[in-house]
Amino acid sequence: MTDSNPSDTTSLLDRAGLDAAAAKRQLDRGLEGADDGELFLEYRQSEMLVFDNGRLKQATYDTAQGFGLRAVKDEAVGYAHSSDVSEEAMARAADAVRAVKGGHTGTYADAPPRTNTRLYGDENPMGSPDFATKIKLLEEINAYARDKDARVRQVSASLGASWQVVEILRGDGQIYRDIRPLVRVNVSVVAGVGDRQETGSNGYGGREGYQRFIDAAAWRGAVDEAVRQALLNLESVPAPAGEMDVVLGSGWPGVMLHEAVGHGLEGDFNRKKTSAFAGLMGQQVAAKGVTVVDDGAMPGRRGSLSVDDEGTPTNRTTLIEDGILVGYMQDRQNARLMGMKPTGNGRRESYSHVVMPRMTNTYMLAGDREPGEIIASVKNGIYAVNFGGGQVDITSGKYVFQCTEAYRIENGKVGAPVKGAMLIGNGPTDLHRISMIGNDFALDSGVGTCGKNGQGVPVGVGQPTLRMDRITVGGTG
Numbered sequence: 001m002t003d004s005n006p007s008d009t010t011s012l013l014d015r016a017g018l019d020a021a022a023a024k025r026q027l028d029r030g031l032e033g034a035d036d037g038e039l040f041l042e043y044r045q046s047e048m049l050v051f052d053n054g055r056l057k058q059a060t061y062d063t064a065q066g067f068g069l070r071a072v073k074d075e076a077v078g079y080a081h082s083s084d085v086s087e088e089a090m091a092r093a094a095d096a097v098r099a100v101k102g103g104h105t106g107t108y109a110d111a112p113p114r115t116n117t118r119l120y121g122d123e124n125p126m127g128s129p130d131f132a133t134k135i136k137l138l139e140e141i142n143a144y145a146r147d148k149d150a151r152v153r154q155v156s157a158s159l160g161a162s163w164q165v166v167e168i169l170r171g172d173g174q175i176y177r178d179i180r181p182l183v184r185v186n187v188s189v190v191a192g193v194g195d196r197q198e199t200g201s202n203g204y205g206g207r208e209g210y211q212r213f214i215d216a217a218a219w220r221g222a223v224d225e226a227v228r229q230a231l232l233n234l235e236s237v238p239a240p241a242g243e244m245d246v247v248l249g250s251g252w253p254g255v256m257l258h259e260a261v262g263h264g265l266e267g268d269f270n271r272k273k274t275s276a277f278a279g280l281m282g283q284q285v286a287a288k289g290v291t292v293v294d295d296g297a298m299p300g301r302r303g304s305l306s307v308d309d310e311g312t313p314t315n316r317t318t319l320i321e322d323g324i325l326v327g328y329m330q331d332r333q334n335a336r337l338m339g340m341k342p343t344g345n346g347r348r349e350s351y352s353h354v355v356m357p358r359m360t361n362t363y364m365l366a367g368d369r370e371p372g373e374i375i376a377s378v379k380n381g382i383y384a385v386n387f388g389g390g391q392v393d394i395t396s397g398k399y400v401f402q403c404t405e406a407y408r409i410e411n412g413k414v415g416a417p418v419k420g421a422m423l424i425g426n427g428p429t430d431l432h433r434i435s436m437i438g439n440d441f442a443l444d445s446g447v448g449t450c451g452k453n454g455q456g457v458p459v460g461v462g463q464p465t466l467r468m469d470r471i472t473v474g475g476t477g
Helices: 020-030 087-098 131-148 216-234 254-265 267-271 332-337 371-376 427-433
Strands: 036-052 055-073 076-082 152-170 175-193 196-206 242-248 292-295 316-321 361-364 380-392 398-410 413-419 422-426 434-437 448-452 455-463 466-474
Touching: 020 036, 020 055, 020 087, 020 152, 036 131, 036 332, 055 087, 055 131, 076 087, 131 152, 131 175, 131 216, 175 216, 196 216, 216 398, 216 413, 254 267, 254 292, 254 316, 254 361, 254 380, 254 398, 254 427, 254 448, 254 455, 267 332, 371 413, 422 427, 427 434, 427 466
Parallel strands: 242 380, 361 455
Antiparallel strands: 036 055, 036 152, 055 076, 152 175, 175 196, 242 466, 292 316, 292 361, 380 398, 398 413, 398 422, 422 466, 434 466, 448 455
16 A cells, blocks of 8 residues: 555555455455454554644654454454555455354344435645644744743644545445544643642644644634633632532533543443443433433534444434433444444544444533523532543443632632542432533534543533532542
8 A cells, every 4th residue: 555645536455456356355254154344444644743842842744554354243253453455464364353253143234324424525634734834833832822921831732633544345345435634733831930830721623624723813712721721720729629519611521421421321331231321221310401412423523424434324323311311322233232223333543443332422412501590509619611631430430530620619609710629420320410501502622532442532522511419529628
């Protein structure tokens, strides 16, 4: 496979100089006696430019290519992959996956339905603007941030992009193809007074070329926000600890929903009954008014895909409706074993990774309360606007999340910013503690990456402002 850009019309097999009939022959060998499976071909270009502390710290460009061959028999999966896209490598992969042990239904699974939907263009972000222009942009971001305030001590800015072409060949002869651009811009700053230093960050991105994201208004807005956060945190006081009411802001705070609830609604965890939501289909799992969806069919969003990594078109899957559990996110294998339909959530990090059910853009729908009304209803609590890292146990639903921007709420008014606040709880339990849902739904700005079983994939999150009652807050005060 060459390093030149594959076009819309040139197949990855042709690029590798491999006859399609030869690839199909090895695929047939690998899938003999299987219920399902595919040959997944990938070509990816990616770059990362990092400007840190006044100089270019990193400039990397990478091209990756390869294939993965998967055979599925009942619950068993055989998977082999190689960066060598040749008939010899595919023959070895076919030998490997044929060794999978498991039941066989005697019927090869039907192919995914076709779609003409294109949720993003095929522009390669690496092509424009040129390298010199990107470096100049990072220099401008650095200078603008430092000129904002004398307390800014350090600035880090990055541009990252990838351009991925995938082709999925099935044993029944069906072929699916997708071209996926992805861009992300990130800014972080350190501000200090005396011995005290605090950080702030902001980023944005999506599935398109660089042009909209490197507009001056866009990157200046990101710098302004990062500097605002850092300076605000310089004024923060130790967070209180104890059980109290918590108001979550709109947009990015949906990452808590993603982690504490979303993973528990993925098909594999529920089929294996390792999720706290296993066996609860049709039951009340959240407060009334809570509706959660996963939508991979939103144009241009970071978590969107025209088709997933099995060829299934993505769509809008309702998971929780008015508090009732109504759906799971499914890939083909888990959907078949659970007697359900695939939802377009079969995803993999690359050709060297096996498919799993994964989230795309997961969010809670808006309610009818004004955000100001929600804050005014809290006598003593925390207003959490931004989050950093978090951890969740899928089986128990227990989570811990760090707030990177939060405030005291006293007598219905937002007070001083607080430092070191941690939200501690249980996802399935705390869904019932949502007492007010705002009308200000927002999605994140396009920065999310989700980890599962060692694989990372781009995702989106979102929610309106929420009030959650009696949440444990771990603090430093």
